[in-house]
Amino acid sequence: MAAMLLVFVVARLLREVMERLKQPGIVGEILAGVVIGPHALGWVQSSETLTTLSELGVMFLLFRIGLEVRPSHLLSLGATAVSVAASGVVVSFGMGVGIALLFGQTLLQALFVGTAISATSVVITAEVLSSRGLLQERASQTILAAAVVDDVLGLVVLALVTNVARGSVNFLEIAFTALLAVAFVLLFAFWGHRAVRHVVPRVEASMRTAEAQFAISIALLFALSLLAVYAGVAAIIGAFLAGMALSETVDERVHIMTAGVSEFLVPFFLAGIGMSLDPAVFRNTSTVLLAGVLLVAALLAKLLGCGLGAWRLGRTDALRVGVGMAPRGEVGMVVAQIGRGLGIMPESIFAIVVFLSIATTMIAPPLIRLAFRGVESAKRP
Amino acid sequence: MAAMLLVFVVARLLREVMERLKQPGIVGEILAGVVIGPHALGWVQSSETLTTLSELGVMFLLFRIGLEVRPSHLLSLGATAVSVAASGVVVSFGMGVGIALLFGQTLLQALFVGTAISATSVVITAEVLSSRGLLQERASQTILAAAVVDDVLGLVVLALVTNVARGSVNFLEIAFTALLAVAFVLLFAFWGHRAVRHVVPRVEASMRTAEAQFAISIALLFALSLLAVYAGVAAIIGAFLAGMALSETVDERVHIMTAGVSEFLVPFFLAGIGMSLDPAVFRNTSTVLLAGVLLVAALLAKLLGCGLGAWRLGRTDALRVGVGMAPRGEVGMVVAQIGRGLGIMPESIFAIVVFLSIATTMIAPPLIRLAFRGVESAKRP
Numbered sequence: 001m002a003a004m005l006l007v008f009v010v011a012r013l014l015r016e017v018m019e020r021l022k023q024p025g026i027v028g029e030i031l032a033g034v035v036i037g038p039h040a041l042g043w044v045q046s047s048e049t050l051t052t053l054s055e056l057g058v059m060f061l062l063f064r065i066g067l068e069v070r071p072s073h074l075l076s077l078g079a080t081a082v083s084v085a086a087s088g089v090v091v092s093f094g095m096g097v098g099i100a101l102l103f104g105q106t107l108l109q110a111l112f113v114g115t116a117i118s119a120t121s122v123v124i125t126a127e128v129l130s131s132r133g134l135l136q137e138r139a140s141q142t143i144l145a146a147a148v149v150d151d152v153l154g155l156v157v158l159a160l161v162t163n164v165a166r167g168s169v170n171f172l173e174i175a176f177t178a179l180l181a182v183a184f185v186l187l188f189a190f191w192g193h194r195a196v197r198h199v200v201p202r203v204e205a206s207m208r209t210a211e212a213q214f215a216i217s218i219a220l221l222f223a224l225s226l227l228a229v230y231a232g233v234a235a236i237i238g239a240f241l242a243g244m245a246l247s248e249t250v251d252e253r254v255h256i257m258t259a260g261v262s263e264f265l266v267p268f269f270l271a272g273i274g275m276s277l278d279p280a281v282f283r284n285t286s287t288v289l290l291a292g293v294l295l296v297a298a299l300l301a302k303l304l305g306c307g308l309g310a311w312r313l314g315r316t317d318a319l320r321v322g323v324g325m326a327p328r329g330e331v332g333m334v335v336a337q338i339g340r341g342l343g344i345m346p347e348s349i350f351a352i353v354v355f356l357s358i359a360t361t362m363i364a365p366p367l368i369r370l371a372f373r374g375v376e377s378a379k380r381p
Numbered sequence: 382m383a384a385m386l387l388v389f390v391v392a393r394l395l396r397e398v399m400e401r402l403k404q405p406g407i408v409g410e411i412l413a414g415v416v417i418g419p420h421a422l423g424w425v426q427s428s429e430t431l432t433t434l435s436e437l438g439v440m441f442l443l444f445r446i447g448l449e450v451r452p453s454h455l456l457s458l459g460a461t462a463v464s465v466a467a468s469g470v471v472v473s474f475g476m477g478v479g480i481a482l483l484f485g486q487t488l489l490q491a492l493f494v495g496t497a498i499s500a501t502s503v504v505i506t507a508e509v510l511s512s513r514g515l516l517q518e519r520a521s522q523t524i525l526a527a528a529v530v531d532d533v534l535g536l537v538v539l540a541l542v543t544n545v546a547r548g549s550v551n552f553l554e555i556a557f558t559a560l561l562a563v564a565f566v567l568l569f570a571f572w573g574h575r576a577v578r579h580v581v582p583r584v585e586a587s588m589r590t591a592e593a594q595f596a597i598s599i600a601l602l603f604a605l606s607l608l609a610v611y612a613g614v615a616a617i618i619g620a621f622l623a624g625m626a627l628s629e630t631v632d633e634r635v636h637i638m639t640a641g642v643s644e645f646l647v648p649f650f651l652a653g654i655g656m657s658l659d660p661a662v663f664r665n666t667s668t669v670l671l672a673g674v675l676l677v678a679a680l681l682a683k684l685l686g687c688g689l690g691a692w693r694l695g696r697t698d699a700l701r702v703g704v705g706m707a708p709r710g711e712v713g714m715v716v717a718q719i720g721r722g723l724g725i726m727p728e729s730i731f732a733i734v735v736f737l738s739i740a741t742t743m744i745a746p747p748l749i750r751l752a753f754r755g756v757e758s759a760k761r762p
Contacts (some may be wrong), residue, residue, distance in 0.1 A: 001603065001606060001610065001616060002607055004603055005600070005603035005604060005607055008596075008599060008600060008603060009600050009603070009604075012590070012600065014595045015588050015590050016588055016589065019589045019590050020589055025590055035742050048430070048433070049429070049433045052429070052430045052433050052434070055431070130567050134752055207397055208397065208400045208401055209393070209397050209400050211640070211644050214641065215389075215393045215644065215646055218389060218644075219386070219389060219390050219393065219646055222382065222385055222386035222389060222390070223386060223390075224388055225382060226382050226383055229382065235382060238446075253637060256634060256641065257637055257638065257640055257641025257644065258635040258641060259592070259638055259641070260595065260637065260638025260639060260640070260641035260642050261641050261642050261645050262591050263595055263596065263599075263638065264599055264642050307632045356498055381628075
């Protein structure tokens with residue numbers, strides 16, 4: 001109980017401090033874990049209870065992100081979003097893998113580094129744009145749509161890399177598993193919401209208990225998370241797909257109830273990441289060097305990759321899109337945790353991946369403000 | 382993951398079945414635990430994860446009940462509610478303790494039996510009355526107010542009995558601990574909402590992070606639960622007081638977000654109760670006899686105790702109040718779990734206490750319908 005109180009309160013307090021410093025809140029929650037965790041103050045040790053809350057936290061985080069994604073909206077935004085996302089992911093992944101290999105990491109470790117820096121955080125981007133009233137700009141709409149495609153691509157890449165990490169060297173088997181994983185993701189991404197739209201209202205109408213829609217949503221969340229594991233992808237991917245499938249069907253009330261669960265649990269996930277981060281690894285010069293190079297690469301990769309993907313929108317908007325796609329966030333954290341869970345990621349790489357998520361997330365907001373300066377000042381009275 | 386899916390889905394399904402049979406849903410969720418638990422089908426074994434969810438579930442259940450209780454409303458309903466609640470609790474507690482002693486239980490076990498049958502379940506009562514549109518009747522209003530006082534009294538009795546169970550035979554020490562416990566409860570019950578009304582809006586206004594009110598509520602929930610333990614009462618009593626203190630201050634959004642967490646977690650608590658119930662104890666004749674006698678006593682105690690307390694409302698309304706106060710529910714479950722946790726409650730007594738909660742909860746709704754028959758038919762077109 002005391003540990004839960006400490007983790008929750010300190011995470012929320014440092015989030016508050018970060019937001020007052022005009023920095024993203026999730027950085028504060030991660031730092032809270034670092035500060036009170038076993039590597040620094042040692043006020044809180046990791047325990048079975050905290051692990052359970054952290055695992056449920058990341059599931060609900062991805063579920064909630066999925067709930068904000070309308071598949072039909074996604075499909076209507078079309079080619080630009082897909083090209084921005086795809087070229088951003090490919091360039092980031094390639095640069096991440098290449099640099100990690102150059103610095104003497106194994107292929108598997110390099111693949112995880114590439115995966116971790118490939119996915120943009122849709123939450124951070126959306127938060128920055130919405131708090132400045134810039135959501136209706138063409139560049140913003142493109143960023144949002146692309147960030148979603150990007151999340152999905154990032155999750156597919158994660159699924160593939162995880163399979164490679166788990167798999168034997170039998171390439172046919174790996175290919176089959178990868179195919180199953182991709183088929184699972186595509187199936188639920190494209191047909192999930194249609195099935196849900198037909199089935200859920202009927203099931204709900206035939207149920208007499210209160211809050212039936214929320215209960216169905218939670219059941220679907222658990223069911224798809226479990227199915228995802230059987231299909232060879234991470235549970236959180238099932239959680240994301242469950243959210244996306246439900247996004248167009250469920251009421252506002254279910255959104256708020258889910259927000260309640262996620263606001264309650266997510267601090268345990270983010271602080272948990274921080275607790276498992278050992279700051280001492282940055283005493284090593286080569287680790288710091290690799291982290292620095294990867295940070296520059298991560299920023300350049302999205303600027304070039306996404307900027308090129310958005311070239312048809314003109315130079316100004318291409319630049320805005322490139323900058324807006326820079327922040328990595330939860331997906332990077334999730335990749336770090338999975339890689340660690342598989343036992344293939346040494347402390348230093350884990351710390352670097354977490355550092356990259358934190359650093360890109362902190363650097364991006366001022367850059368976004370800079371890139372959108374013209375629009376913002378034109379709007380001010 | 383599979384265990385969580387199973388517990389959640391089976392609990393919600395049996396709740397659905399029960400409600401279709403016009404029985405209370407919580408009975409279905411408890412039965413779900415019995416059916417899939419280790420004593421019957423054995424599909425799910427208890428685990429650290431399920432225990433964590435169950436413990437958080439009961440905390441959020443009491444927190445949410447507290448959120449529905451307006452302290453000012455409670456104070457305005459005055460003397461009748463208090464006399465109904467007090468005489469109902471005293472008569473139930475006395476009959477429970479007396480019968481258990483007669484059947485050869487130890488004093489401590491008898492005290493727990495008395496405690497378990499002393500508190501009316503405000504949730505069940507409110508659900509039945511509201512689903513029949515009877516909430517505005519004078520008897521209903523009295524029942525609701527009395528059920529709340531009753532919940533508080535039940536929790537105070539539980540705090541005292543728990544202290545007796547934990548304490549040494551040093552009566553001075555027990556008296557001091559009891560005083561501390563009662564002081565804690567009274568302090569937060571009467572001044573908590575005033576402090577919250579002054580402090581929370583200011584703290585919230587000075588916070589920049591989103592969902593600040595929900596975060597403050599969760600922090601208060603954890604803080605009071607922890608304080609309650611230090612004050613010598615159960616954590617759930619702190620959770621209830623936190624909810625009651627916040628009830629007049631927080632927005633509808635926080636209510637819905639809390640409902641989300643509680644709808645998600647409570648099935649794990651109720652099914653957990655069922656999982657730990659071994660139906661085999663009812664093969665013993667003397668256990669069945671004790672259960673039967675206690676059931677009759679539990680119904681009579683509230684009918685006489687609460688009916689007498691409401692005598693000034695006239696015979697019809699006194700009868701309605703007496704019947705409406707019959708269902709025991711979550712508080713009984715909580716008492717059962719705490720007594721078991723303290724290691725002073727043998728399997729048979731645990732099973733009887735759970736059985737009494739289930740049985741009174743199932744018997745009450747038809748009796749309530751009968752007692753209110755005149756009003757209901759007068760209202761129908």
